[in-house]
Amino acid sequence: MITLNVNGQSYQVDVPSNTPLLWVLRDILHLTGTKYGCGISVCWACTVLINGKEDKSCDVTVGSAAGKAITTVEGLSTMSPDPNNPLNRLQKAWIDHQAPQCGYCQSGMLMRAAALLIEYQGQDNPVPSDGAISGAMQNICVCGTYQRVKAAIKSAATGN
Amino acid sequence: MNDSSIFKPTVLDRRQFLKGTGGFLLAMTIPAGTNRAMADTTLPANATGTAYIRIGADESITILVGGGEMGQGIYTGLAMGAAEELKVKWEKVKVEPLPASASWLSAGSGGIRSRLPTFLKAGAAAREMLVSAAAQTWGVAVTNCQAVDGTVKNLLNNDVMTYGQLAQLAATLPVPTAPALTPAANYRIIGTPAARPDLVGKVNGSAKYGLDVVVDGMALAIVKHAPVMGGTLKDPVNISVPSGASAVVKLGATATNPVNNAIALVSWLPGANTWGLMETMKNISGNIWNTPANAALLDSTVFKSQAMSLLGRGTPFIAEQKGDVDTAFASAARVLEMTYTLPYLPHACMEVLNCTVRMTPATAPFTACEIWAPTQAPNSVLSTASAVTGLPKTAIRIYPMFMGGGLGRKFEQDYITQAITTAMAIGRPVKLVWPRSEDMQRDQYRPMAVTRIRVALDAVGKITGWQNRHVSPSISAQRRTTPLTAHDANATEGATALPYAFPSRLIDYVQHMSPIPVGYWRSVGYSINAFAVESAIDEVAHAAGVDELVLRRQLISASTDPLAARTLAVLNAAAATAGWETTAVPAGRARGIAVAQAFGTIVAEVAEISVTLTAGVPTNFTVHKVACAVDCGTAVNPNSVEAQMQGGIFHGLSAAKWGELKWTAGKASVTNFNKYRMTRMSEAPVITTTIVNSGAPMSGTGEPGVPPIAPAVANAYFKLTGIRVRDLPFFPGATMGG
Incomplete structure (x- = not known):
């Protein structure tokens, strides 16, 4: 089990730790605002924030994102009070x-x-x-x- | 931010989608005249070209729009028409997709142009019915009632009733056949830069594209085609299901073609995801495919030499002929001959092909089928589904989802067929996805083209004859079983009906039989032919020593073409914005100009560029500015017109600079965006769009921004470098990193 913190919410996911974050967001958590364009880190359609910095979620493994603050477009409006x-x-x-x-x-x-x-x-x-x-x-x-x-x-x- | 996207997740439940609101639904078809109002419980099937307006007891105003929304603003433009006549505030209007049975095709830049009158009339009819309902309620004459912002006002005593209160009674009244239309001068919505209702969902992540669909209990599937174009699945073949997947389904080429050319790898295991399937696909042996016997000939070098040889032989079909071309060339003081070539191009939509299907019950015999698809052709999806499932159309429901780009690709039916086949085979709903590599390698490409233009000039450099032979694969011929008996109009559009005074002209077409599937790429033939024609006009200007703008003006002013006057106005507007005759070109830059008509809309573009030299050789160019002028008759939404011009220019610019897909032994050279470079923000020109409202009949804007940009930059490039680029792209072999 990997624990992800997405938009301030905690999620447990059971996938191999080398699974790209993009597909966990889209196919497992159904946070589909983050888009698949190329899957090879060229098009930036899958950009999310990890601890406040941009990253391409197709190029970030879910294992390396564990424990970090992930923000997707669905959470953008609630980032700052x-x-x-x-x-x-x-x-x-x-x-x-x-x-x-x-x-x-x-x-x-x-x-x-x-x-x-x-x-x-x-x-x-x-x-x-x-x-x-x-x-x-x-x-x-x-x-x-x-x-x-x-x-x-x-x-x-x-x-x- | 509120979720007010058009497609809320609830759209995935058809009962929600069609649930009545206690108001009324007006369906109006023009000109057939089968107009009726009805209780809002259902939509009639098979009504095409129909405008639907739904007024809820809760004061909701919903306009149902067909086709598909791929960014062109169809959901905005037509709804603006209905809202205008309904006399409601634009902000109150919601837009929903029409069910496929009542939908239409999004193609040919015709979405708004051909249907706005229907939506205007429907809005006016609904308004008159609501006014009549109020008059009846109050016992006064309709002339004493006035529709104001979603209400009807009693002019005698200032009483007010809302549309929601009146809807139920209005639904029982006869539908006026000739409702009074608002004079254009009094429009309050049409012609204003109205906000698009679909954008809130597109900035907060809630808008649902096809790829975002989630249906309870669905499996995921990815597709892999035979690696060589034309290849098939071996038969018989035994494919064991690899660990990490649940099933492998064989997929046929079309709804009726029993020969399999692809497989779907499916998973409904816990944690199933698209990437996991892509990894698992690597474990399926490559030994399951037949390679076609002609594979070695499926090669770009071979295709090009075939096309070049067809320039001089074969039987041409005449597309346009006027005057005596032979005499013009025989007596010419000078003849220019130029050959232009263009490559195959993929559509490269940002959203890959995908489709979600639920059969009911999950296993045969089936009684119903639901399809969620990003599609430009909901009605074609309905026909496809009926053919594949054997179900009547009434048992099939299509939910057209937002498209992450359509560009002509999401008109096709291959991915729809595959998804239905897979759902029927696996006994559960499925979302079927093409990985990016499949999307690029199994496109239906913009046809390659070779076109040769010959120009006869007299002793003073005046054009006396114009010959254009166009050689390309025929999109229409590939889609039918009988050979062509006349020219393919899609292939020659933009080469014919030019607004230039050519005393004699001959435009003909030779079909290039090519096994590469071809399709409709944003602006179809226009983008191909405008490059050749507008480059050639420029070459004539330089050969004759005349300014390129001046030559075009002369040729247009002397032309009797019905679009000549409008073309001249557009050309002059773009030139003025660019400062062609008034502002010196900055050092190290040059300007190029081009004008083209497509789908009735005229666009002129002036590009101002500089080049990058590497060891003295141009390796890139920068487009600093584009001055664009457009005449689409009347702009319904200037905001959308401007956006479409920007979009067309970027699309055409990336294609001109870098766009190319080559074939080697049946394999496509482009598998992802790293080999299909697109213009990025840092390379983006500043585009100024001038809308010339000529008052001519309305025409579309989704595609016409594309054609002029390639010749405009080629013409600027020649002035700057002395190099005339006749073969696109400018910079083959471009790559792109992250």
């Missing part, structure tokens, strides 16, 4: 900018953006530059939502 935390503005900014098209890669986008905003919290300038956003957001979006996603991240970071 502070309504003024930029994390709590991300999803609204996404909608304000009408960012998703098919939407499939967007949970990975959101979680990568969340990690970026966490990284910038407490810095002198908590707003990442265009270059920093583009450098961080390696997610593949076949629909081409990049322009709106970038604008949404800036809105969330600045509160405007």
